[in-house]
Amino acid sequence: MRLSNAILRGISGAYILQSGLGKKDLPVEAYEGLQAMAATGVPQLKEWDAKTFGQALWISETALGAALLTPFVSKRLAGLALTAFSAGMLTMYFNNDSMTQDDGIRPTHEGTPLSKDVWLAAIGLSLVFQPKD
Known part of the structure; x- marks a missing residue:
């Protein structure tokens, strides 16, 4: 693995691994809040049970973090997974009017934490489109 890939991954x-593990034992009320936020980007998530959503969230984040850290997972597969994850996060950002300024792109103070996920998308795409080693 190239040093540049190791740094990106x-x-x-x-x-992401730390974020996922941090969500492992949250109370149901916290999962409900995360679910409500996620449903602004993917409305179908409202239909899930909050505990099931929370479990799926922490497990998927932990798995993604582990895949990025595992050298035998190809950079393209890891990059695709990271790009999909960040695209999901960005749907919440772009579909929530309070997160963007009037132009629909620049973040408000409330939107800044999610707008940074554009960097994760850039990292994911970088891994996908790098030439073969």
């Missing part, structure tokens, strides 16, 4: 993978 290591930083984003460690961040």
Whole structure:
């Protein structure tokens, strides 16, 4: 693995792994809040049970973080997974009017934490489109 790939995968993978593990034992009320936010991007998530949503969320984030940190997972597969994850996060950003300014792109103060997921999308696409080693 190239050093540049290790840096891209290591930083984003460690961040996402920690985020997923941090959601493991949250109370149902916290899962309900996360679910409501996620449903602004993917409305079908409203239909899930909050505990099931929370479990799926922490497991999928943890799995994504682990895949990014595991060297034998191809960079393209890891990049596709990271791109899909960040696209899901960005749907919440773009579909929630309070997160963007009047132009629909620049973040408001409330939208800044989600707008940063554009960097995860860039990392994912970088891994996907790098030439073969």
